[in-house]
Amino acid sequence: MILKQRTEPITYKIYESLDHRMELSLKEKKKYENQLIGYDGEQQFDSFMSPYQEPLLVLNGLNFSIEGMDFQIDSLVIANGELYLYEVKNHSGHYYYRDNAIYNKGGYRVRNPLGQADRSAELLYNYLLNRGYHLKVHLFVVFIHPDFIFNDLPPHTSYLFPNQLAAHFHNLSNQSRGSNQRDMQLAQEILQLHDEYYRPKNLPVYPFDQLEKGIFCPQCFSKAHTDSRQNRCCPTCGYIESIKSAIKRNIEEYRFLFPNSPLTTNVIYEWCGQIYSRRRIYLVLKENFQSHLKGPCRYYT
Ligand SMILES: [Zn+2]
Structure with missing residues (x-):
């Protein structure tokens, strides 16, 4: 078992x-x-x-x-x-x-x-x-x-x-x-x-501003996509997923790359390559994460 x-x-x-x-x-x-x-x-x-x-x-x-x-x-x-x-x-x-x-x-x-x-x-x-x-x-x-x-x-x-x-x-x-x-x-x-959040100490250095932004296909890692109202389709391999789930997947990727950085609408908007509206990003964050207010700023955990 x-x-x-x-x-x-x-x-x-x-x-x-x-x-x-x-x-x-x-x-x-x-x-x-x-x-x-x-x-x-x-x-x-x-x-x-x-x-x-x-x-x-x-x-x-x-x-x-x-x-x-x-x-x-x-x-x-x-x-x-x-x-x-x-x-x-x-x-x-x-x-x-x-x-x-x-x-x-x-x-x-x-x-x-x-x-x-x-x-x-x-x-x-x-x-x-x-x-x-x-x-x-x-x-x-x-x-x-x-x-x-x-x-x-x-x-x-x-x-x-x-x-x-x-x-x-x-x-x-x-x-x-x-x-x-x-x-x-x-x-x-x-x-x-067992430590499920274990991170090795010898990881490469990867500043946020030096990483390419955008959403990559989970199957073929192409960034190309055609969108309908709700779905995102990869023209390279044909993979289809809802835009919501593509954004959520990209948020998860951001979280394990930057576990100590605050999750905000603006950061994720940029991380997704500025292709989906802040409103859309905000809704995915709100639906999947806990919202907190710190002064005028809102972040998610
Ligand atoms: Zn693909």
């Missing part, structure tokens, strides 16, 4: 939005590409687990901050009172394993994801121990890409590859006695620790 669905990670969403609204540097483009590859790998992992997840408690895409350290867990499974943590990596190509370290084809040593994942497991384990949960934690790094080749890897129980996943989850699911009240309580405890 999935208790927390995977959603697009905030870094991925921010890069996706910025990619259409500003010129990303080469380094930023690479980061965006890595985000795309990473999220794609996580979704593939989900589809491997999906047929077996019913008796398990599954929490996907968790952000934690414990003892001043931020960390993410790609997938967490609770089965028979034990925790299974999965770190999903979507690398492709040839890698080598030597003396507990990973090397790429060029001979450079690359970060072993097991080390970072182990630190996360340790922090979570201690946190839960302080709350009375004495748990066994199993940790796995999943190399999900079919073209990932790991040479000279000795038998290692912590690394999983695509051809092992079905058997792994089949066993886990078969051994599960189904979730009990304590497992549920534990899941709730972990969910409360």
